[in-house]
Amino acid sequence: MTRIKRYPVAPQPEQFQAALAARAAERRSEDGYVFYRLRTDFHGMPRGAVMMEGHVVPAYPSVARVFALAAGVRQAFREPFYAEEKIDGYNVRIFRVGEALVPVTRSGVVCPFTRDRLPDLLDTQALNSLFDAHPDLVLCAEVAGKGNPYMPTLIDRWGEDVQLFCFDLMRFGEQRFLPVAERRTVLERYDIPQTPLLGRYSRDDLTPLGEALLRLDSEGAEGAVLKPPADGLRVKYVTPSINLTDIVSDAALELELPGEFFTHRIVRMVMALRELGQRARLDGLAGELGEALIQGFNQALDDVEHGERVGRTFRVRLRHASSCDALLAHLGYRSSTIDVVEQSRRWDGSHYELTFRKIFRKSSDRLRTLLGGGPVFD
Amino acid sequence: MTRIKRYPVAPQPEQFQAALAARAAERRSEDGYVFYRLRTDFHGMPRGAVMMEGHVVPAYPSVARVFALAAGVRQAFREPFYAEEKIDGYNVRIFRVGEALVPVTRSGVVCPFTRDRLPDLLDTQALNSLFDAHPDLVLCAEVAGKGNPYMPTLIDRWGEDVQLFCFDLMRFGEQRFLPVAERRTVLERYDIPQTPLLGRYSRDDLTPLGEALLRLDSEGAEGAVLKPPADGLRVKYVTPSINLTDIVSDAALELELPGEFFTHRIVRMVMALRELGQRARLDGLAGELGEALIQGFNQALDDVEHGERVGRTFRVRLRHASSCDALLAHLGYRSSTIDVVEQSRRWDGSHYELTFRKIFRKSSDRLRTLLGGGPVFD
Missing domain, CATH: 3.30.70.2160 (Alpha-Beta Plaits)
Incomplete structure (x- = not known):
């Protein structure tokens, strides 16, 4: 596996050819354009990077997770940082090639769902105006809600259908994100929906961030992504409750998912409850956790005993x-x-x-x- | 890894030399005797096989697990079979070389605990009489109780100290167990403690076996091993409650054990409760399960925050x-x-x-x- 990069990696165009020769990339035709996609990590280039008509769309990098908020902030940030809500949906990069607005998934495949729903998710005229002014921009967004075709959504936060929230801008071939403030200004100007800003915080006073996270927790939100104003390490931190929600969602798959899917969420939930001053909730959540782990699998057994599949x-x-x-x-x-x-x-x-x-x-x-x-x- | 064998595998003496040359075996001196041990699986020979003074002690094989009792019995047994209690302790093979009574662990290492406690665990004079009459026998036994140095024991079934229960006899160099009835007779004659016999059952009427398992469950026992009268596949089946006991024991190690340690036990518990007619207990056990998973880890966090280690x-x-x-x-x-x-x-x-x-x-x-x-x- 490629060493994990903390920034968007944009391979050179000729590297796609080498990857293609090694079958690490694939070549397709999309919207009448030639489209290359890295199917797998290859010589330091990450899966999901895309090239279309000579434009290289960087892969969206992994975001490091911290299990302890205050200590994690102390390690990651010397200067004030932004916190934005982390939306629980699927990650999509949207860019324009010729006349086509192209949405690709994390793994670099054109997403037929986003492509169809784009006019419902944002004002495509505004988006085209944005691309007219900045043709090399790549929108990085999360699409979330109960109508998400990729993952189950138990929480009602984003309604019965789907919504889009842009949380980053990149440029073709550039290995960095636009600074947070600049991105927020640009997106506001073009009326592109973006992820809620929780605030700008200092490592010396995390009380307001803790309060924001507790509010998110009570609203069923996933958590927060903490970002330096411009380049540098970003970290994510999730609310206690989302861990239980994930376990409820997937308890039927106890024989399919890695066991760590469950144990790591328990670990995160307990650590977050303690740090956010919510120890009193441990007992109540224990009942819900046990219920989820047992009943989810019990239901799967019922299905299979009735001749259905999970x-x-x-x-x-x-x-x-x-x-x-x-x-x-x-x-x-x-x-x-x-x-x-x-x-x-x-x-x-x-x-x-x-x-x-x-x-x-x-x-x-x-x-x-x-x-x-x-x-x-x- | 070597393909798993369903019977005790006894390598030829010369195979130990080959394994030694390949560093798959080690040579030690024990009690003044030369002692070889397979440290790892090697060319079809299993880890844990031992040779001492030319006597080859077969490795104790894995026993297949069934998650569904009745269906598992139907697959495994055409003829009546024995069920014996599965004791939750550590596995030890005991044999005699010259004057020495030698106990080795599953991995083939001489067990200093068993060697010390042997006179407390059984009548060594009787054991010597057994070996006088049958010098090539190997006792296969479980040592269980709260004084077990290898694993935590939360259940009081075997008291504060330890007890030994013989559950098989093998012979030097032979790749089979003695038939169940013959073994029980021999051990009774020499007054060697052995694992409780639950009974002899037929695949056509498993009600009595189900009742025996429910009794074991209520007593905190681990489960049963089902054995054909002589050679052939054996299977193990554990009680519902032992799964929860194991999770309680090891919840502090959620970041250390494979996640499947926990999820597979939940799966087994739910399947066993359903099959044994105990669905009504699912809700109550859910609370205990969640409590165990949360509080075990919470306690580990307390320890580490107080400067201790887990x-x-x-x-x-x-x-x-x-x-x-x-x-x-x-x-x-x-x-x-x-x-x-x-x-x-x-x-x-x-x-x-x-x-x-x-x-x-x-x-x-x-x-x-x-x-x-x-x-x-x-």
């Missing part, structure tokens, strides 16, 4: 029938672990309401084997 | 001071993850009561890093 139902809205097909194909594409099964498609006058089920093959097969009495050497 | 206190009894030293050295020997620290040693007229603490370095270091605000890319 799965999850999604209901999303799309403007075009062709997007429904493209999304279903995209979700099941080359997946060795997931089957995607359409259940219904209904036109409501403005959108198709598409209902589909993601089937988790590994969980389903393992459960069937175990219920069938298969002996396991563990 | 650890666990053991109190064991030994007859000789030299055994105390040997045990402490054995526990810390070559361990990259554990420090062993003696806390006290007190002579009570018949035994030393040795108190020591096992320190979990990985958990301690990780917690300190996280509490120190170290950023983590996860």
Whole structure:
């Protein structure tokens, strides 16, 4: 694996050719344009970097996590820093090539859902004005809400459909983000929705940040990303409750997800409750945690005993029938672990309401084997 | 890794020499005898096999686990089978070489604790009579109770000290166990304590076995091992409650143990409760599970915040001071993850009561890093 970079990495155009020769990149045609994508980390270049018509779109880097807020801030920031809400959705980079507005997922694949819904997510005329003035900009955004086709969303914070929140701007071929204040100003000018700013904080007084996080926690938000004004290390810190929400979401997959998915969230939740002065909630959350871990799996067992497979139902809205097909194909594409099964498609006058089920093959097969009495050497 | 064998594997003497040349085996002197031990799986020979004075002691094989009792029995047994209680302790093989009674652990190391306590665990005169009559026998036994130096024991089933339960007999160089009935008869004749027999059951009527398992569950027992009368696949099945007991024991190690340690136990517990007609207990156990997962880790955090390391206190009894030293050295020997620290040693007229603490370095270091605000890319 490539050593993790703390900034957006933009390979040189000729590096895509080398990656292509080594099958680390793929070449596709999108919107009539030639499109390269790094499928995997390769010689220091990260998966998800994209090149289209000679424009290199940097990969969106991982953000380091801190488990202890105050100590993490002391390590990361000497100067005042910004905190913005961390939105719990999927990450998408949006840019313009020729006339086309192109949204790509974290792994660098064109996202058929975002492409279809872009006019609902933001004012595309305003976005085009932004790209007219700054043609080399890349919007980095989160799309969140119950209509998210990629992940389950139990919390009502962003409504039944989806919303977009821009949280960064990059430029073609440049290995840095725009400074926070500059980005916020630019996006406000063009009326592009962006992630809520919690404030500007100093390491010497974190009380207001703690209060902001407790408010986010009570609202079901995921957490915060702390950013220096310009370049430098950024860190994320999540609210206590989101950990439990994630466990509730995925407890049916106890035989599929790495066990650390669950244990690390317990660790984070306990550490955050202690640091944010919420120890009194430990007992109450213990009951909810145990209930989630037991009932989620119990439900999966019920499903399999009734002849079903372990799965999850999604209901999303799309403007075009062709997007429904493209999304279903995209979700099941080359997946060795997931089957995607359409259940219904209904036109409501403005959108198709598409209902589909993601089937988790590994969980389903393992459960069937175990219920069938298969002996396991563990 | 070697393909897992379902029977005891006894390498040929010359294979130990080959393994030694490849550093897969080690050669030591024990009790004045030359002792070879397979340190790792090697060319189909399993870790833990031992050779002493030309006698080959087979490795004790893994026992397959079934998560579903009735279906597992249907897969494993056509004919009636025996069920014996599975004792929750450490596995030891005991044999005689010359005058010496030698106990070795699962990994083939001479166990200083068992060697010291053997006269307390069984009648060594009777054992010598058994070996006089059958010099090539190898006793396979579990040593369990609160005085177990290898693992924490929360349940009182076997008292404050330790007890030994023989559950198999093998012979030097032979790749099979003695048939169950023959073994039970031989051990009874020589008054060697053995694991309780639950009964002989048929796949066509598992109600009595289910009742026996519920009784074991209420008594805090680990479970049952199901064995064909002679050769063939054996399987183990654990009680619902032991899974929760294990989680309570080790919740402080959420950053050290594989996450599957926890999730697989939840899976087993839920499946066993359902199969044994105990669904009504799911809700109550959910509270205990959540409490264990949260409070175990919360306690570890308290320890580390108070400048301590994550650890666990053991109190064991030994007859000789030299055994105390040997045990402490054995526990810390070559361990990259554990420090062993003696806390006290007190002579009570018949035994030393040795108190020591096992320190979990990985958990301690990780917690300190996280509490120190170290950023983590996860």
